[in-house]
Amino acid sequence: MPIINSVLSWIMKQRLHQIELFMKFPNEVQQDLLKKLIIASRYTEFGRRFDFSSISSSREFRERIPIQDYESLKPYIFRLKAGEQQLLWPSDVRWFAKSRYNQ
DSSP: OHHHHHHHHHHHHHHHHHHHHHHHOHHHHHHHHHHHHHHHHTTSHHHHHTTGGGOOSHHHHHHHSOOOOHHHHHHHHHHHHTTOOSSSSSSOOOOOOOOOOOO
C-alpha cells in the first residue's frame, strides 16, 4: 500500500504543478499547446492545405486559417466516415458524434 500511495502522491504533485502553470501563465500555456497541435497536424490534408509547417505564431494562424463551420468541414467528415484518414487529424478517427444547437 505505501508504494501505491507514493505513486499517487507523485502523480498528484505533477498535476498540481501543471495546474499552477496554467494559472500563472495562461497565455504561454495556450501558445505552447497551439504550437504542439499545429506541429502534430501539419501533415494532414488540412494542415498541408493551409501550410501548417510554416505557421509559427497564433497571429499567423488567425490570419491564414479561416473560421470553419460544419458546412466547410462536411466534405472532410464524409471522407472520414468513408474510411479515409489523415484529413483533419493525424490519428485514426473511428467515432463520430452529432450535436445540435439552436441558432
